[in-house]
Amino acid sequence: MNIQTAQKTRMPQEIADRLVDPKVYGEFDTIHADLTWLRHNMPLSVAETDGYDPFWVVTKYKDMEEIGRQPRLFTNNGVRKTLITQDFEARAKAMQAQGREPVNRSLLTMDQPEHMRYRLITQARFAPKGIRSLEADIRGIASRSVGALAGASECEFMDRVANRFPLRVIMSLLDVPREDEDMLLSLTQRFFNPRDTEISGKQGGFSVGATSNHDLVHEMKAYFTSIAEDRRANPRDDVASVIANAKIRGVPVPEFDVVSYYMTIATAGHDTTASSTGGAVRAMAENPEQFALVKADRSLIPSLVNEAVRWTSPVSHFMRTATADYELRGQHIRKGDWLMLCYPSGNRDEDIFVDPFTFQVDRKSNSQIGFGYGAHVCLGQHLARMEMTIFMEEFFERVESIEMAGPARRTDSILVGGLKSLPIRYRLAE
């Protein structure tokens, strides 16, 4: 790819460098200050920084919609669906040249028409009607997760509650054994935080992409392959069986794709939801009047959930590749150019949201873009909303007040961001 960068389209070097630095995403205010500056001064500009192909940075909500609406023109394009270094791409290509499997082949790496064929395998299961049957199960999981607050007045909320809850829901969806929880928690956290050494340990040193390195992916594959084999032999009424036994144009879906599908659901459905849930609890601990509003009127919970997704925007970016020349916001995008969709920026866009830097549980007209837009819009969005709504119902039933008990800390990740530490103090109902 060769973006021809005129001086006027090139963003300041220090912002470009920060946009690829996971540590900066650990400081949400810094990344938001940069994105706000870009929205106001260079809403569509090019980042050029060492080790990466140049890429356009899309900061405006309407531009993300315009791109999302045209999936054949703006493709996810395999491994280039997320920001990767030139080195990462070279390694992926070398592996493929040796006939080794690509890292993953999922909805997120696919484009039309194949993408929609694969999406249709589970779409009905993830539609509002399809997830209704999970409600009772999710309520039980939410109740037990909130129940972990009992017997104390302070806790590390991410570890004790927020990280566990969505993982248990996904495990129930795929019907995998409860005793695998700790192992799966560690796998998904290392997957999304390859460069946060506190989470990924030594692994941090090897990893160069926005998501994980190949070794970790192969570890996950081994786990999910055994599930695929089991569901082929003994189909049940779970999503894992639907995928394992699916056919596309009469041909069974290859095992590699089945396993990739599981991995995508397990990873995409976990950290994101934990991050929005934890972020909402933090925002209410810091803004007690917002907690009080929902405590007094539980019908605000769906609105709180929507605002939580807008406020936290756990997915920091996805990339698109232009398949033809295109004019966008007066700029000339060329065939082959790479574009970064900055969802957190879309969710703070002053042209769309009134007072975007204020957390408002009763925000009116909140069409947040945290689930993305268009053909790749989050497959699990209805599930995520339902999970978080039920969770908040249970939470408000039991919790009388919350406050911060120490500083919150974020993960250092350029793809799915959120809190790794949220110490809170609370009072439970008698």
Ligand code: HEM
């Ligand atoms: C608050 C929670 C969540 C957020 C903020 C979120 C966000 C997103 C975003 C922004 C995308 C679009 C990617 C793109 O632009 O290419 C996406 C896709 C996806 N999400 Fe979510 N997600 C959440 C929860 C879930 C859950 C619970 C699941 C499943 C159980 C899930 C499964 C997926 C899948 C499979 C895709 C790929 C869809 C495709 O490419 O067609 N997500 N999500």
